[in-house]
Amino acid sequence: MITITLPDNSKKQYKEGVTALEIARDISEGLARNVLSAKINGEVWDAIRPIDKDADVRLLTSRDEEGMATLWHSSAHLMAEAINTLYPGVKFGIGPNIEKGFYYDIDFGDYEISEKDFEKIENKMMEFAREKQLFIRQEVSKAEAIEYFTGKNDEYKLELINELDDGEITFYRSGDFVDLCRGPHLPDTGFIKAIKLLNVAGAYWRGDIKRKQLTRIYGITFLKKKDLTDYLQFIEEAKLRDHRRIGKDLELFTFSQLVGSGLPLWLPRGAELRERLENFLKKVQREAGYEQVITPHIGKVELFKLSGHYDKYGEDSFQPIDTPIEGEQFFLKPMNCPHHCEIYKSKPHSYKDLPIRLAEFGTVYRYEQSGELHGLTRARGFTQDDAHIFCRPDQLKDEFIGVIDIVMKIFKALDFKDFITQISLRDSNDKEKYIGSDENWEKAEKAILEVSAEKKLPNTIIKYGEAAFYGPKMDFMVRDALGREWQLGTIQVDYNLPDRFEMEYVGSDNQKHRPIMIHRAPFGSMERFVAVLIEHTAGKFPLWLTPVQAIILPISEKYNKYAKKVLTLLNNSDLRARIDERSEKTGRKIRDAEVNKIPYMLIVGEREEAESTISVRKQGEGDLGEFTVDQFVKRVNEEVNTIYS
RNA sequence: GCCGAUGUAGCUCAUUUGGUAGAGCGCGUCCUUGGUAAGGACGAGGUGACGGGUUCAAAUCCCGUCAUUGGCUCCA
Known part of the structure; x- marks a missing residue:
C-alpha cells in the first residue's frame, strides 16, 4: 500500500499502481469526469499513469492552467x-x-x-x-x-x-x-x-x-x-477594439500607399489628441526638472559610427542619404541619443550641473521588416517621448525613482491598471558580454531592485541575462485587445555611450569623471501608446484627451442661434465642443453622439433658451438635468483636472 | 524577408459556374421642426489596388507589383 496526500493534507491508503483518475473517482464520479491530468509530487502526469510510491497528488481540471x-x-x-x-x-x-x-x-x-x-x-x-x-x-x-x-x-x-x-x-x-x-x-x-x-x-x-x-x-x-x-x-x-479600426472610424490617423507602409499620417483629430498627451508629459517633465531640446531627423554616418549604431544595425536600416556634391553620407536617426550626447558635449560640465535631463519628442526611423508592421504599434517612423539623463553614479537611484514617478503619473492619468514591469539584469555567468565596470553594474542593478521594491510596482518580473549589453533596464508592458503584449515605457541605464562619446564632468575633486546615462521613454512611442490607449478605452478617451468633449444638440433649427451662443461660451472656456445642426430629430442626434462616444451631449430647446441653461446628458449614463453653462464648465474642469492630482 | 489569406462606392460587405457592378450605413438636396439611442422622399458616388497575360468577352482565370492582414524571423 502507498500513501496519497491530497492538497487539503488528507491522506489515503491505496494499492501500488493506483492512478489519479481512480483517486478522483473515489472522491466523486463527477470529479473523475473532469480530471484532465494530475500533479504528482509537483510533476504533471497523465491521470491514468500508475503511481507506485507515496505521493502528493493534486488533480487538475479545466480550472487549472x-x-x-x-x-x-x-x-x-x-x-x-x-x-x-x-x-x-x-x-x-x-x-x-x-x-x-x-x-x-x-x-x-x-x-x-x-x-x-x-x-x-x-x-x-x-x-x-x-x-x-x-x-x-x-x-x-x-x-x-x-x-x-x-x-x-x-x-x-x-x-x-x-x-x-x-x-x-x-x-x-x-x-x-x-x-x-x-x-x-x-x-x-x-x-x-x-x-x-x-x-x-x-x-x-x-x-x-x-x-x-x-x-x-x-x-x-x-x-x-x-x-x-x-x-x-x-x-x-476584441476586433471591435482594434486600434486600426477605431483609428479609422474616429479619423485619428491613416496610412498611404504612396507615402509608404509603416509611416503613419496623423489626421487633425489624432494630432490634437497626441498634442494633448505631449503637453501633459511636457508639464510633468518640466516639474521634474527636464529641459526640452530639438534635434534634426538625420545625422552624419560618422555620428552613428561613433555611437555604435552603424556597426550593429547599419545594414538592416534605411540606407544612407548621400549629398550630391560633397559626397557626405547621412542616416535617418534610429534613436535620439547620439544627438543628445552631442548636446551634452557642447560645453563642459561640473558635478554641480548634474543631473542634466534632456527631453525631446524625437521622431526616429527604423526599417522594420514588412511582415512585422502592425498599425501604430509597429511602424517605421515614430516619435519617442525620449529623454536622456546624464548623472553621477550617486544620483542613479534618485533619477530612477523620478522616472518611475513619471511613468506612474501617466498610467494613473490614463487609468492603466493592468501592466507588467520587467526588470532586465545581466547574466552574471557571462560578464564578458557587457560593457561597463563590475562595480557600476552591481550598483545600478541594486538600485533598480531597491527602487522597484520601494515603489511596490505590481506584476514585477525579473529576468537575468535580458539586460542590454550597455546596461540594465526596466520595461513596462501592456496587452492589446487581442492579448498581444507590447512594450510601452522603458528606463535603461547606459554605460556605453558615455564611453564612446568620451563624456565628462569635473568632480568636486577637480578630476574628470564619466557620467552615467539613462535613456527613458514613459510612453515608449506616441504611436504605440496611442494605439494601446485606443484599445484600452475602446475609443472612449478620458475627457481631457478626447477630440470632442461636448456636442450641442438643438431640439430644432429654431434653436441653432442659441446653440451658437452656447458654443461661443464653451469655446471661451477652452472646452472642445461642436453643434449638430442637421435637421434630424433629437433622438437621432443623441444616438449618433452616443455611437461617436462624445462624452457630453448638451440639449438646447425652448426651455433652455428661455432660462439660459443647457440640458446635459452624459455618454453611456443618460440625462443629468439642467445646468447653466458656467456650472457645466466647472464640472468639466474638475473632471479634467483629476489627471494632475 | 518567409508561409497563409485579403484588396469591389467614404465605411461594412454582396455579385452562384467568365457576359461591361449591387445593398446597408454615410454624404447631398428637398419635405419634416421634433425633448433624451435610427422621421420620410429623391439623388450623387466605383479606372472592381496597380500592371501585364489568356479569352469574342475578365471584378471573376493566370503572372507580376503594391498594400493590408494572421503567424514566423528580427527588434535600438
Whole structure:
C-alpha cells in the first residue's frame, strides 16, 4: 500500500499502481469526469499513469492552467493524428500547447495547405474525439525510437530524439498515431468536445531562419461547445477594439500607399489628441526638472559610427542619404541619443550641473521588416517621448525613482491598471558580454531592485541575462485587445555611450569623471501608446484627451442661434465642443453622439433658451438635468483636472 | 524577408459556374421642426489596388507589383 496526500493534507491508503483518475473517482464520479491530468509530487502526469510510491497528488481540471495545458497538448496530438490520416506521409516537427490553444509544425511535403482545409481536418479530429481513443504512454529505448522514426522518414523527430538521453524517451499512442512526446496527456480523446483551427503560418524549424520552413497550424479546443462560442465571441469583441479600426472610424490617423507602409499620417483629430498627451508629459517633465531640446531627423554616418549604431544595425536600416556634391553620407536617426550626447558635449560640465535631463519628442526611423508592421504599434517612423539623463553614479537611484514617478503619473492619468514591469539584469555567468565596470553594474542593478521594491510596482518580473549589453533596464508592458503584449515605457541605464562619446564632468575633486546615462521613454512611442490607449478605452478617451468633449444638440433649427451662443461660451472656456445642426430629430442626434462616444451631449430647446441653461446628458449614463453653462464648465474642469492630482 | 489569406462606392460587405457592378450605413438636396439611442422622399458616388497575360468577352482565370492582414524571423 502507498500513501496519497491530497492538497487539503488528507491522506489515503491505496494499492501500488493506483492512478489519479481512480483517486478522483473515489472522491466523486463527477470529479473523475473532469480530471484532465494530475500533479504528482509537483510533476504533471497523465491521470491514468500508475503511481507506485507515496505521493502528493493534486488533480487538475479545466480550472487549472496545467489542466488546460494538458487538454491543448493532447489536442495538438489529435490534430496531428487527423492530419496524418488525411495527408499520408507528412512529417511532424513539434506540437506544443500555448497560452491559448496549441499548434503543430508540420512538413506537408507536396501538399498545399490553406485555411480551406481546416474544416476537413476539424471533422476528422471530431471523429477521432468521439471514438474516445486512449492516450497510451510507452517508454522506449533510444534505439527503438530511432528505428521507428527512421521508418517514418521523419528527420525532425529523429533530430529531437538524438538530443535526448536513453531512458527518458516516451511515445504516446492515440488510435493509430504514435508520437514522440514527454506527455502528459488526457485519459482519452473524448474530453475534446469543441474544436476550432485558427490559422496557418510558416514557421522555421527550430526557429532558425536558415532552416526549412514548416507549416504551422494553430488551433484551440474546449471541453464544452459553449466555451468555444464564448472564446470566438471574445475574439470578435476584441476586433471591435482594434486600434486600426477605431483609428479609422474616429479619423485619428491613416496610412498611404504612396507615402509608404509603416509611416503613419496623423489626421487633425489624432494630432490634437497626441498634442494633448505631449503637453501633459511636457508639464510633468518640466516639474521634474527636464529641459526640452530639438534635434534634426538625420545625422552624419560618422555620428552613428561613433555611437555604435552603424556597426550593429547599419545594414538592416534605411540606407544612407548621400549629398550630391560633397559626397557626405547621412542616416535617418534610429534613436535620439547620439544627438543628445552631442548636446551634452557642447560645453563642459561640473558635478554641480548634474543631473542634466534632456527631453525631446524625437521622431526616429527604423526599417522594420514588412511582415512585422502592425498599425501604430509597429511602424517605421515614430516619435519617442525620449529623454536622456546624464548623472553621477550617486544620483542613479534618485533619477530612477523620478522616472518611475513619471511613468506612474501617466498610467494613473490614463487609468492603466493592468501592466507588467520587467526588470532586465545581466547574466552574471557571462560578464564578458557587457560593457561597463563590475562595480557600476552591481550598483545600478541594486538600485533598480531597491527602487522597484520601494515603489511596490505590481506584476514585477525579473529576468537575468535580458539586460542590454550597455546596461540594465526596466520595461513596462501592456496587452492589446487581442492579448498581444507590447512594450510601452522603458528606463535603461547606459554605460556605453558615455564611453564612446568620451563624456565628462569635473568632480568636486577637480578630476574628470564619466557620467552615467539613462535613456527613458514613459510612453515608449506616441504611436504605440496611442494605439494601446485606443484599445484600452475602446475609443472612449478620458475627457481631457478626447477630440470632442461636448456636442450641442438643438431640439430644432429654431434653436441653432442659441446653440451658437452656447458654443461661443464653451469655446471661451477652452472646452472642445461642436453643434449638430442637421435637421434630424433629437433622438437621432443623441444616438449618433452616443455611437461617436462624445462624452457630453448638451440639449438646447425652448426651455433652455428661455432660462439660459443647457440640458446635459452624459455618454453611456443618460440625462443629468439642467445646468447653466458656467456650472457645466466647472464640472468639466474638475473632471479634467483629476489627471494632475 | 518567409508561409497563409485579403484588396469591389467614404465605411461594412454582396455579385452562384467568365457576359461591361449591387445593398446597408454615410454624404447631398428637398419635405419634416421634433425633448433624451435610427422621421420620410429623391439623388450623387466605383479606372472592381496597380500592371501585364489568356479569352469574342475578365471584378471573376493566370503572372507580376503594391498594400493590408494572421503567424514566423528580427527588434535600438
